Amino acid sequence: MLIVMKPTASRSEVEAVAEKIRALGLTPHAIPGAQRVAIGITGNKGGLDAGPFEVLPGVGDVIRVSQPFKLVSREVKPEDTVIDVGGALLGGKAIAVMAGPCSVESREQILEAAHAVKKAGARFLRGGAFKPRTSPYEFQGLGEEGLKLLAEARAQTGLKVVTEIMDPDDLPMCLEYADVLQLGARNMQNYSLLKRLGTAGKPVLLKRGPAATIREWLMAAEYVLAHGNYQVALCERGIRTFETATRNTLDLNAVPVLKALTHLPVVVDPSHGIGIRAHVPAMARAGVAAGADAIIVEVHPCPEKALSDGQQSLTPAEFEELMSQVRVIAGAIGRGIA
């Protein structure tokens, strides 16, 4: 159940509603909106009676939520969430572009990549300092050194830094350097990490697990919101199917389905999604045409020499060409590039 306060509701009226909820043994979740506050209720088994809430001062509306996910649901918050990352917006009408190498490999590499993607129009720089690798014997990332290089790239370009966190113990360090914390596909249901991101106070980019249903993915996001962090974007990066011609099966069907179910921004990762460099632009275009709010693209100054994911990374020149294509598609559907 969701209790929507009137735009004129006072802070104490909001608190009185929360108190009433607690008195019933349930948990209130205040969800701040542009014009008015809503209060989600969790912890109940079965339906609640709306009556006791409707009569409280300041209450505008009481809405039943039919989905197992609540705080991420569009029933609860009909308007799109727009995440303001230090002035760069993620969500809303303009399409955000995130780009950069799979891994931070060296100062030269990350700075070259950052300047290139900035020039082509990206507002966010992606790059991994901690890399989840299938084999323990592969390159595992530069760690804090990588984070420092990302911060240096930000200082030079103004790009916002998106980077993956794998270990809860790295959270303080990541918070120091990153603007957006990425939770990778293999950790989508790492609940202890999800809970900590719920109190981290920074935007989260939650990648879909390769075998996660859309509902499980929304429930994972719900963990972050339920622990207090409403700044979550959902990133489709391909699911695992029987098809072996592509690295993963980028599931663009998830884009319109998510846009109907949730208010959170939806990001598409064509690079991991299809995993074949020549086909990344087609999937980026398709993602935007399907309604994505952002794309995240792997770009490397020299893909042949990349320590990871070279086969799916674009060169700066290819990325510039992709940007011009995406810009046209965005324009065609009444949107633009942020």
Add this chain to the structure above:
Amino acid sequence: MLIVMKPTASRSEVEAVAEKIRALGLTPHAIPGAQRVAIGITGNKGGLDAGPFEVLPGVGDVIRVSQPFKLVSREVKPEDTVIDVGGALLGGKAIAVMAGPCSVESREQILEAAHAVKKAGARFLRGGAFKPRTSPYEFQGLGEEGLKLLAEARAQTGLKVVTEIMDPDDLPMCLEYADVLQLGARNMQNYSLLKRLGTAGKPVLLKRGPAATIREWLMAAEYVLAHGNYQVALCERGIRTFETATRNTLDLNAVPVLKALTHLPVVVDPSHGIGIRAHVPAMARAGVAAGADAIIVEVHPCPEKALSDGQQSLTPAEFEELMSQVRVIAGAIGRGIA
């Protein structure tokens, strides 16, 4: 192996090459091109020696084909196949639009649908007279009566008729009424039907099986070409995955992968692909943005009353709206609607 003749090669030079191939116990497949003829060779185990062919008069080039599929391969025929269906083109720069109801249900229904999709810009009318249904107790289609109604709709509108064939015994009847013969997803590997379509002399729309890899799909098309029919289009209509939020998982990754591997036109079916009416337009847009040569969309005058697939059929008004969106996307990538 593929032997590409010089543009100036005479008919007897082509025949001499074919004779040479037969003399080796192999099978020649002449593939007519706009400017010159190519001859595919099948039946060999392992590589062939190019030497004996290179010296024959009229031979321009000898190309090794590295894929198990040969005649459908872009290695063998680099330029796109454009199928001319009585003046309506399938393949090539302009995007073809096929639309209509899942099943032909009545004269009134199919005529109303045909006029509506014609008005909105479609050039092909889809509609099933023979319906593969999961249950033997469900509506199985009107049979020949349905085919006659489709022919009447063509007479009134000029739309070309696309309809499914399920039983080899129905082939003469289907050939009488249809312009394009559709082979449904469940019959993609029905090799006896594929072979007959290879000699049917009419264009074939080959839907992807729900668990078929792209390579298996191309091999199924290869059956039709190997038996003599080069007019085949491939229709992506969603694969089966673990996801249950959508009816199928429309695999748009297949579009750029196919465009690189084959010269055959690629069609996208967003209706079966996602299976949710509200989301069909997003997937149609994405399909075109990904590079599809055509889309096929379910449209019913009154989806709520449809005997099959009502939940994924658009109303004529929704289809008109979709056409305007698709037109914009097509324009944005330098294509148009046929």
Add this chain to the structure above:
Amino acid sequence: MLIVMKPTASRSEVEAVAEKIRALGLTPHAIPGAQRVAIGITGNKGGLDAGPFEVLPGVGDVIRVSQPFKLVSREVKPEDTVIDVGGALLGGKAIAVMAGPCSVESREQILEAAHAVKKAGARFLRGGAFKPRTSPYEFQGLGEEGLKLLAEARAQTGLKVVTEIMDPDDLPMCLEYADVLQLGARNMQNYSLLKRLGTAGKPVLLKRGPAATIREWLMAAEYVLAHGNYQVALCERGIRTFETATRNTLDLNAVPVLKALTHLPVVVDPSHGIGIRAHVPAMARAGVAAGADAIIVEVHPCPEKALSDGQQSLTPAEFEELMSQVRVIAGAIGRGIA
């Protein structure tokens, strides 16, 4: 709905019930049982009123069927179906064993295989005369010559012949030579073939499609029963999943699920299921332990020289060893080998 007649019901009482059903515009399906006849009703939308039937003479019980499949359902026929193939039983307490090569390749090969599997304890000989092959350029089977060789093997050994039918036009020929008609995985939803097998009057071995759910599979079997043929066995042969370490994923979960839902015999094909010769015995043992009524195993006198499926075929010696293992497992669960 299912109408169960009393054991004492007369033939005319059964006919009167059927007449009543037809009068309602529905279709009766008489299902003969060991002690009494049941009559399934199909064609109704929504529930039927039991009243009009309960009062008819000879009616013992009226049962509502909650599944979309009816005639195959255990609700409709609680006791196991046992198919008597000229004295060799398929279904029931004893476990039937089918074995032989993937394809009939030569007189010598099939006779050697037949004698070997007979000696090891099989009662059914499998062997393909018509082979569904992914590529049109691969060996397609010996056709009628292959059927004749199978019949010769039967004459020499007494083994019952199980062979695949792919084309409806081959039905008369197959009926002449085969004891059990196999419908292959790729044709599981070839409804025109299913319907013909419904009137073929011979037992059918219906393989599961690689992407078919258990319910779709039961609905495919329902097609055969609804057209009059109650002698159907269901063969699990592996589904398509993301796993590439095995050819398919033999889904033994289907065995207990099917045994609960249907009265039809359940067969397990470990050869196609796992597709790796060394692991076929383990999966055969597991299939029997899971409750299968039969196994079907590929055996070739010389697997290295097989024209198809050599990598998953056992030698006669390996098959004999497998039989001794299966015999022990069957004994352990109170069953034996037929």
Add this chain to the structure above:
Amino acid sequence: MLIVMKPTASRSEVEAVAEKIRALGLTPHAIPGAQRVAIGITGNKGGLDAGPFEVLPGVGDVIRVSQPFKLVSREVKPEDTVIDVGGALLGGKAIAVMAGPCSVESREQILEAAHAVKKAGARFLRGGAFKPRTSPYEFQGLGEEGLKLLAEARAQTGLKVVTEIMDPDDLPMCLEYADVLQLGARNMQNYSLLKRLGTAGKPVLLKRGPAATIREWLMAAEYVLAHGNYQVALCERGIRTFETATRNTLDLNAVPVLKALTHLPVVVDPSHGIGIRAHVPAMARAGVAAGADAIIVEVHPCPEKALSDGQQSLTPAEFEELMSQVRVIAGAIGRGIA
């Protein structure tokens, strides 16, 4: 590459080999065996030259390892790993049985469950104190209180405690109470947790991720071994497929495939695997018949009242019946119950 020392090799000879490896910039992994020590080498790109090692004193054999996983590979260690958990063996000829409730819910519940499964013949008690739940609003486990109750159950019954760890911060606490640390399916590729388990000094039960290939799963185990812990068992618990009739698709094909590839013990979890109480015994039997070294079964004193997984938990009486079935199957293949 693997260097197998002679049975008579001295400790300093082993160390000399390790030193030689380090001198090449690579990492040695000493793998103690029953009769002789082997030394795995990781960190090399491409093949190594065997020559420099073969001539060192004490070296018996130098083996090339063809798989990306090394330490878990049967190439490296041909004989089965047997994990001795305080006297209860996991791996080897006798089949180990683990049983207990999904979650520890109360003192009464866990003690009743423990005594029941002990009586029926289990040697290990399973029970979750930290529960990964899809929804943040569901029961998350009793935490340390749950661990204490498990320890109490061990004290009363002598059963070894198997329990899941989710958060690295809980490791010291889990080490205090648990005998075997379970890493759940959703955390199979949680590399930071895998690395810590590599230095934890306690046996690890590594569940297969629902979309993990067998190779990825072995690579996850390789993380634990590469960080020093060789006591790892692999637990198949069902993969995610398109089938919805069962909770997961228990992939018994993995059992023989794993037994060929790795020396680690293989455990089968029929409860999560099929997820339907009535069918758990069939899958347990099949798992043993396929060659599993252990089974892990959910048992609850009162499944209808379970806070999690009640639909797949057996009653104590059903578990006793399952044990008698499993015992017979184990005997039939020359094994017994530990």
